[in-house]
Amino acid sequence: MLKIDNLHVKLEDHDKQILKGLSLEVPAGQVHAIMGPNGSGKSTLSYVLSGRDGYEVTEGAASLDGQDLLEMEPEERAAAGLFLAFQYPVEIPGVGNMTFLRTAVNAQRKRRGEEEMSAGDFLKVVREKAKALKIDAEMLKRPVNVGFSGGEKKRNEILQMAMLEPRMCIMDETDSGLDVDAMRLVADGVNALRSPDRSFLVITHYQRLLDHIQPDVVHIMADGRIIRSGGPELALEVEKNGYGDLLTEAG
Amino acid sequence: MSDVAVKAKDAAPPAGGASKTADALAARLDVLTLPKGGFTAAARADALARLQAMGLPGPRDEYWRYTDPRAFNAPIPAPIPIEDKAPDSPLFIDLDAIRLIFVDGVFDAAESSDLSGEGLEIDLLSQADQSGSHWAADLYGVLETAGQTPVKRPFAALNTLAAAEGVLIRVTGKPSKPVHILHRRASAEADVTWHHVIRLEEGAELTLLETGMVGARSNGMIEADLAKGAKLHHIAAKRAGHQKLGFSATFARVAAEAQFKSFNLSVNGTLMRHEGVIEFVGDDAVAHIAAAVLGDGAKGPFHHDDTVFVTHGAERCESRQVFKKVLKNGAKGVFQGKILVKPGAQKTDGYQISQALLLDEDSQFLAKPELEIYADDVVCSHGSTTGALDETALFYLRSRGVPKERAIVLLVLSFLADALAEVEDEDLRSQINGRLEAWLTRRAKV
Numbered sequence: 177m178l179k180i181d182n183l184h185v186k187l188e189d190h191d192k193q194i195l196k197g198l199s200l201e202v203p204a205g206q207v208h209a210i211m212g213p214n215g216s217g218k219s220t221l222s223y224v225l226s227g228r229d230g231y232e233v234t235e236g237a238a239s240l241d242g243q244d245l246l247e248m249e250p251e252e253r254a255a256a257g258l259f260l261a262f263q264y265p266v267e268i269p270g271v272g273n274m275t276f277l278r279t280a281v282n283a284q285r286k287r288r289g290e291e292e293m294s295a296g297d298f299l300k301v302v303r304e305k306a307k308a309l310k311i312d313a314e315m316l317k318r319p320v321n322v323g324f325s326g327g328e329k330k331r332n333e334i335l336q337m338a339m340l341e342p343r344m345c346i347m348d349e350t351d352s353g354l355d356v357d358a359m360r361l362v363a364d365g366v367n368a369l370r371s372p373d374r375s376f377l378v379i380t381h382y383q384r385l386l387d388h389i390q391p392d393v394v395h396i397m398a399d400g401r402i403i404r405s406g407g408p409e410l411a412l413e414v415e416k417n418g419y420g421d422l423l424t425e426a427g
Numbered sequence: 428m429s430d431v432a433v434k435a436k437d438a439a440p441p442a443g444g445a446s447k448t449a450d451a452l453a454a455r456l457d458v459l460t461l462p463k464g465g466f467t468a469a470a471r472a473d474a475l476a477r478l479q480a481m482g483l484p485g486p487r488d489e490y491w492r493y494t495d496p497r498a499f500n501a502p503i504p505a506p507i508p509i510e511d512k513a514p515d516s517p518l519f520i521d522l523d524a525i526r527l528i529f530v531d532g533v534f535d536a537a538e539s540s541d542l543s544g545e546g547l548e549i550d551l552l553s554q555a556d557q558s559g560s561h562w563a564a565d566l567y568g569v570l571e572t573a574g575q576t577p578v579k580r581p582f583a584a585l586n587t588l589a590a591a592e593g594v595l596i597r598v599t600g601k602p603s604k605p606v607h608i609l610h611r612r613a614s615a616e617a618d619v620t621w622h623h624v625i626r627l628e629e630g631a632e633l634t635l636l637e638t639g640m641v642g643a644r645s646n647g648m649i650e651a652d653l654a655k656g657a658k659l660h661h662i663a664a665k666r667a668g669h670q671k672l673g674f675s676a677t678f679a680r681v682a683a684e685a686q687f688k689s690f691n692l693s694v695n696g697t698l699m700r701h702e703g704v705i706e707f708v709g710d711d712a713v714a715h716i717a718a719a720v721l722g723d724g725a726k727g728p729f730h731h732d733d734t735v736f737v738t739h740g741a742e743r744c745e746s747r748q749v750f751k752k753v754l755k756n757g758a759k760g761v762f763q764g765k766i767l768v769k770p771g772a773q774k775t776d777g778y779q780i781s782q783a784l785l786l787d788e789d790s791q792f793l794a795k796p797e798l799e800i801y802a803d804d805v806v807c808s809h810g811s812t813t814g815a816l817d818e819t820a821l822f823y824l825r826s827r828g829v830p831k832e833r834a835i836v837l838l839v840l841s842f843l844a845d846a847l848a849e850v851e852d853e854d855l856r857s858q859i860n861g862r863l864e865a866w867l868t869r870r871a872k873v
Contacts, residue, residue: 228822254828266823270844271837276824279837284828319844336827 177375178202178225178344183236185217185224185400194220196400197236202344205372209386210379211411212397213419218379219263221397222348226260227253240344254280255287257343261333261350268320273332276320277302281339305338309365327358334365345369346377351385363388383415396422448482454502455483459589465556470568474587477572481579490578493761493793494732498672498698499582504644506615507671517609517638518664518862519855524607524636525549531612531642532592532619546600547633552593552622563595563624570650570678574704578736583676583702586648590622593648598631598657610639610665617642623649627657627685634852637663644672651677653685655709662850664692664859676702677716683709683741690850691718692859693731694866700732707737707744707772717749717849719863721839722758723870724790729754732761733781739772739802748779751846753839755786762811765797772802779809784842786816786835832871839867 178201185195194217202208212218224231225238227250238245243256268276282292293301306316311331321329330350337345347366351359366376366389378389386394386408394410395402398419403426404410414422461471484496498504527549528538534551542549555561568587574580594608608623619642627633631654641647651659661677673696679687693699705714714737722729737746752760762781783792794811816838824834840863847863850856 226826228826229818249831250822250825251828251830254826260826262823266817266820268820268824268837268841270841270847276827276829276837279833280824280827280829283830283833287828319841340827 177204178238178240178377180225180238181236183221183224183238184234185220185231186234188230188232193234194231194400195224198397198401200395200402202375202377204375205370206392207370207376207378207389208393208395209389209391209411210377210395210397210402211381211383211414213423216397217400218397219348222260222346222377222379225253225346226250226258251283252287254340254342255284259337259340259342259345261330261337261345261347263349263352265321265329265333267322267324269322271320273316273318273320274299274302277336277339280336284340302335302339306335308368309335309338310361311335326353327355327361330354330358330362331365334362334369338365338369343373344375344377346379348379349381350378351380351382359385360388383411386411398423398426448485451500452478452483455500455585458502460591461589462553462556462591466559466561466564467552467556467567471588473572474568474584477575478581478584478588481575481581481584483581484579490734490763493763493795494698494700494730496582496700499644499646499674499700504616504618504642504672507643508615509612515666515862515865517666518858519607519636519638520609522605522607522636524605525602526607526609527594528609528611529592529621531614531617532610532621534592535611544602544604544606546602546631547596547598547606549606550595552595552624553591555595561595562597562626566624566626566650566652567622568650570652570680570704571648571676573680573706574678574736580676580702580704582646582674583648583678586620586622586646586676589646590620590648593622593624596623596625596633596635598625598627598633601632605634605636607636607638610637610641612640612642615643618644620646621648625649625651625659627651627653627659629654630656632658634660634662636855637661638665640666641673645674647673647675649677649679651679651687653679653681653687655682656684657682658686659688660851661689662692662855662859663690664862665694665696671697673699675700676704679703679705679714681705681707681709681712681714681744684711685709686713688713688715688849688851689717690846691733692863693718694721695723695726695729696731697728698730700734703733703735703737705735705737705746707739707741707746710742710744712741712744713746714744715747715749715849717747717846718751719843719846720750720752720760721863721866722752722754722760722790724755724757724759729758730761731759732763734761734763735779736765737767737777739766739768739775739777741772743774743776744772745776746778747849748781749846749849750781751843752781752783752792753786753842754783754790754792757789759790760792762793763795763797764809765799766807766809768798768800768802768805768807770801773804775802775805775807777805777807780845781811782842783813784816784839785813833868836864836867836871840864
């Protein structure tokens with residue numbers, strides 16, 4: 177599914193190297209977590225994979241189902257099945273949530289050569305999925321993320337994920353700004369979307385999100401590369417001892 | 428040439444004495460065919476005197492600092508070819524409304540609705556002016572004259588002097604239908620001047636819509652007088668690619684507890700200037716004026732100027748100015764806005780925002796926001812920003828699969844949303860939004 181090989185990335189306007197030879201594979205159906213101290217390059221990884229401007233890949237490769245991600249525009253990556261759940265979802269006043277969602281769904285369908293979803297079908301599907309995610313129908317009528325609480329914004333991201341049905345979901349510090357109840361709701365949403373065909377890369381600072389989203393593999397990232405990978409117990413070790421020993425061990 | 432115009436030629440040069448300016452005014456007046464007689468005669472004579480005193484504006488006038496007025500001064504505008512096929516039908520065309528059609532400024536009775544309506548009287552300026560007296564005689568040119576202080580507005584005076592046509596609407600109730608004035612073009616040379624006078628009696632309400640294509644050059648004016656508790660909502664939306672030179676002015680006098688709301692949608696044109704002059708004369712009144720402008724200089728120069736003056740002369744009144752301009756391909760936008768709070772106008776709530784979204788580095792926005800306050804218990808604020816598209820928002824949309832061109836359209840609509848929110852009626856707002864979206868989508872493909 178997702179394959180990252182020796183990825184080197186620097187900021188476009190600076191010489192600062194952020195990713196320094198990161199390699200990673202996430203097979204179909206698996207949930208991988210990436211943990212690491214601030215500044216280790218976790219968010220940069222999510223942005224580079226999804227095609228945000230401002231970064232320059234100096235070496236390495238990244239592919240999704242064999243398709244070269246780095247050669248694609250952000251919208252092409254989305255249509256190829258990549259989804260990034262933002263740490264801070266953007267507010268877009270004046271654009272209705274439903275309009276945005278339908279535009280996104282049909283744009284992806286069109287790019288993949290599929291038939292666009294009719295207004296009636298879309299409405300039916302979005303209502304069903306919103307209900308399953310405990311999203312108030314009123315929220316769908318409001319402008320994108322405007323006036324939403326932190327929890328509502330994150331649930332809206334999960335709704336988008338549910339509607340777009342991506343193959344690979346990257347979740348960039350989804351737990352930031354969420355209370356325990358909101359985190360559980362978001363985690364429930366993610367768990368509902370788990371399937372043998374869909375993979376997740378969950379970027380998080382804390383182990384607590386992983387209490388609710390059980391990962392198959394946990395990676396520790398520091399200074400732009402993966403320094404250690406292991407099972408869910410690795411997250412517990414970090415929670416207990418911090419990153420100090422791991423960083424020392426990695427040199 | 429009319430009698431008035433002959434007098435104009437013989438009159439003394441403008442104060443300040445520049446003979447060049449006097450020559451320009453004489454040349455401008457010389458080609459006008461002015462209406463004669465009627466209830467507007469005195470107002471027209473006064474307007475001529477004012478115009479003679481102030482002269483036509485020049486590029487060095489402070490009030491025209493950001494907009495060169497000389498194209499408005501020319502005696503005759505350059506012809507503007509009429510496109511064979513307009514890409515859009517006029518806005519609000521399917522609405523159940525009292526529709527008044529003007530072709531090159533001339534009323535088309537055959538195409539228009541019956542002028543009678545419950546709770547309102549509608550007359551045409553050209554016809555009513557034949558009579559010796561009319562209710563509009565107390566208003567024609569009156570608000571414009573009052574609005575000449577402290578700033579001189581020569582083109583408004585020219586309008587009062589020269590307008591051959593317009594609509595006179597007196598509202599006594601709450602008509603079930605809006606009045607829709609629809610302009611059409613038939614001639615490439617049309618130089619159209621219209622002057623509407625609107626009087627809303629106590630508690631009356633009216634929605635006034637203005638759409639369509641005007642001439643190669645136009646000078647339009649509304650004088651609106653709102654009595655206690657009246658509500659006037661004016662929505663103007665001129666069509667794309669037309670009205671190459673356009674000056675317009677709105678003068679509103681707002682009495683106690685009355686509400687005046689105006690929204691102006693403008694796309695393209697070579698040189699456009701709209702002046703809004705609003706005065707509160709009674710307590711607890713409201714005035715909201717808003718505009719959404721799309722300027723694309725790809726097919727020629729684009730310059731759009733909104734100049735607003737709101738005078739709070741009563742207590743507890745609320746004014747809002749919301750102006751949004753989207754500019755690209757070298758388009759230029761101007762906003763001059765002032766809130767004047769007179770002594771005694773306590774508890775004034777005045778707010779003014781002007782914002783420009785520049786879609787490239789060639790475009791330009793010039794803003795001059797002003798507050799002048801002589802009362803000590805008020806809440807007044809203003810703000811002006813100029814910026815580019817939000818790259819994070821653009822990426823957010825694209826990361827969901829929305830193509831870049833479409834994402835830009837959505838973000839531009841998002842930027843304009845605050846101005847559009849001033850259109851209260853959901854159906855009208857939705858129609859305007861749809862039209863904006865169509866324009867933006869079409870242009871994104873060019």
